[in-house]
Amino acid sequence: NAGVTQTPKFQVLKTGQSMTLQCAQDMNHEYMSWYRQDPGMGLRLIHYSVGAGITDQGEVPNGYNVSRSTTEDFPLRLLSAAPSQTSVYFCASREGFWNTEAFFGQGTRLTVV
């Protein structure tokens, strides 16, 4: 059981480039989300989805797009990378939006130069 899988693990982008961070889960969880971790800031919610076809913004959505065409996949798109988007990105899934824990992927370390 793989859980939550994120690819790539590391990425270096030039300012202005676009890319997609992939996230897949095999637990049939309805709820998926993307966080970024920055020093002293904890984990901040970027976007989340409560099911296929439904997405919503979190605390820091600017510069990012998401879509949820299947239950398993929740890609995060950087439209035009900026140095401020240098961070570690985590994808998480949760069985539902009732009282359950979230499972996290291993993270993607992104550097924008």
Added chain:
Amino acid sequence: DQQVKQNSPSLSVQEGRISILNCDYTNSMFDYFLWYKKYPAEGPTFLISISSIKDKNEDGRFTVFLNKSAKHLSLHIVPSQPGDSAVYFCAASLPLSTGKLIFGQGTTLQVKP
């Protein structure tokens, strides 16, 4: 506006002693609280949780206490072990309608042998 705050960036304790990690929140609508542990280069992993209808939850060496009137929760680790050295995040969840997890900034725990 930080709704979940961990005011101590770091904590150092001796092996075998008690570690107490603290977390404060501002939104009285939070109804579920979780603690996560994170090792370097890994994703956060779920540790323990507590519902707002309880004031204590215990799992082995880990106990979480919730004081709703003070909007404060704490994680006790007894006895502390060197393998507990990690970053600890507290998180809070709003009721059924949103399901978002809001995280604190994290506290780095170092357990010295």
